[in-house]
Amino acid sequence: MKGENYLFFSTPADEPNAADECIMIPASSVLSIVPGNLLTPGLTTTTLFFKGLANTGATRGTVVMTHTSGEYQNLCADLVSAINSTVSDGFVNMFNGFQSDIPNASTLISSIVINSEV
Amino acid sequence: MNKTNYLKFMGYRYFKVTQGADQTVQLAKDDTKTNAAALNFGEFALLGTTGADIQVVVTAAAAAGLRGANTATTDFYTGADLANLTGTLTPAAGESVLIPSGGYAVGATNGVITIEASGGTGGDGYDLASGDIVEVYAYYNAGTGSGHQHDGLVVPATNLTGIDPISDITTRISFKSALGTQVDDTVLLIHGSGKYKDVCKMIAAACNAHPHGGRLITICDVYNGPSLPLVDQFDLGVIGTNIYYAA
Numbered sequence: 001m002k003g004e005n006y007l008f009f010s011t012p013a014d015e016p017n018a019a020d021e022c023i024m025i026p027a028s029s030v031l032s033i034v035p036g037n038l039l040t041p042g043l044t045t046t047t048l049f050f051k052g053l054a055n056t057g058a059t060r061g062t063v064v065m066t067h068t069s070g071e072y073q074n075l076c077a078d079l080v081s082a083i084n085s086t087v088s089d090g091f092v093n094m095f096n097g098f099q100s101d102i103p104n105a106s107t108l109i110s111s112i113v114i115n116s117e118v
Numbered sequence: 119m120n121k122t123n124y125l126k127f128m129g130y131r132y133f134k135v136t137q138g139a140d141q142t143v144q145l146a147k148d149d150t151k152t153n154a155a156a157l158n159f160g161e162f163a164l165l166g167t168t169g170a171d172i173q174v175v176v177t178a179a180a181a182a183g184l185r186g187a188n189t190a191t192t193d194f195y196t197g198a199d200l201a202n203l204t205g206t207l208t209p210a211a212g213e214s215v216l217i218p219s220g221g222y223a224v225g226a227t228n229g230v231i232t233i234e235a236s237g238g239t240g241g242d243g244y245d246l247a248s249g250d251i252v253e254v255y256a257y258y259n260a261g262t263g264s265g266h267q268h269d270g271l272v273v274p275a276t277n278l279t280g281i282d283p284i285s286d287i288t289t290r291i292s293f294k295s296a297l298g299t300q301v302d303d304t305v306l307l308i309h310g311s312g313k314y315k316d317v318c319k320m321i322a323a324a325c326n327a328h329p330h331g332g333r334l335i336t337i338c339d340v341y342n343g344p345s346l347p348l349v350d351q352f353d354l355g356v357i358g359t360n361i362y363y364a365a
Binding site: 003004005028029030031032033034035036038041042043047049050051052056058059060061073075076078079080081083084086118 | 122124126128203265268269270271272274276292294295296297298299300332334339363
């Protein structure tokens with residue numbers, strides 16, 4: 001959709017060559033951001049849920065971020081800042097190796113795991 | 119760019135139940151019990167420290183129960199001395215007593231609290247009488263030194279599906295579920311009596327704040343910051359936030 005931000009996540013710094021190494025989703029598909037790994041709460045992981053790409057109304061995708069312990073609230077503030085950032089082309093580099101449009105990503109996030117369909 | 123505010127709720131769970139003459143208090147769904155009203159509290163599996171991350175308060179309906187010898191000597195809410203401090207420790211009607219951590223057991227995975235009898239080890243317990251009110255305040259993992267970060271929900275305002283009253287002091291806020299299925303995740307806000315309409319106004323204001331840019335807006339975080347601009351502006355008196363993910 002024109003006028004929308006698109007969120008890009010990548011586990012390798014270069015181009016992907018396997019499933020779930022990268023994903024790009026429209027910002028409007030974000031469902032929620034929850035502390036922990038998927039729905040198992042934890043202090044060192046936060047999960048961003050988004051609508052499943054298959055659009056069946058029965059699935060969701062996830063990006064699980066491993067981060068500094070106890071930083072859920074700070075990470076959420078940075079994630080929302082990036083999701084709503086003003087970029088001319090709408091392409092928001094959420095996480096790509098250690099490059100990111102998320103403020104403080106390099107100090108907060110150590111790794112991510114992408115699952116396009118759960 | 120289309121931007122939306124994100125709403126942040128940090129859990130600080132509260133539950134109030136009127137008991138029968140039963141020492142077990144059910145706050146979450148348990149396989150062997152059917153207290154439907156308890157479903158929104160959640161389990162205690164993540165509790166950091168009993169006594170630090172949970173508080174159990176009993177308010178006597180009448181002069182019928184019995185306090186243990188080691189329970190508090192002052193009312194939990196008013197701070198006034200309790201009526202009977204020697205001899206038979208019968209609570210007076212309306213007196214609220216904080217139960218020491220040794221006076222109850224927490225069932226981590228079933229949401230059940232079992233209050234010890236008044237004559238139990240250490241005298242920390244309390245014999246509940248029919249009609250006594252048990253209130254439980256709990257927050258997850260606050261005892262680790264990492265702050266309260268274990269129990270929260272951040273959602274785009276656009277995913278709000280509605281707000282409905284559950285009682286005079288509880289309002290349910292529903293969102294499209296993280297599961298991506300046709301169910302909802304809910305936040306049960308426990309607030310001052312008769313504040314449903316003000317909760318609705320507060321959420322509407324939060325959703326529409328910052329019209330030129332989406333922000334993260336903290337709706338409630340009772341443990342880390344009980345006083346927040348929106349809650350204060352609408353004088354909601356929020357004392358609890360129960361977050362419930364759809365299964």
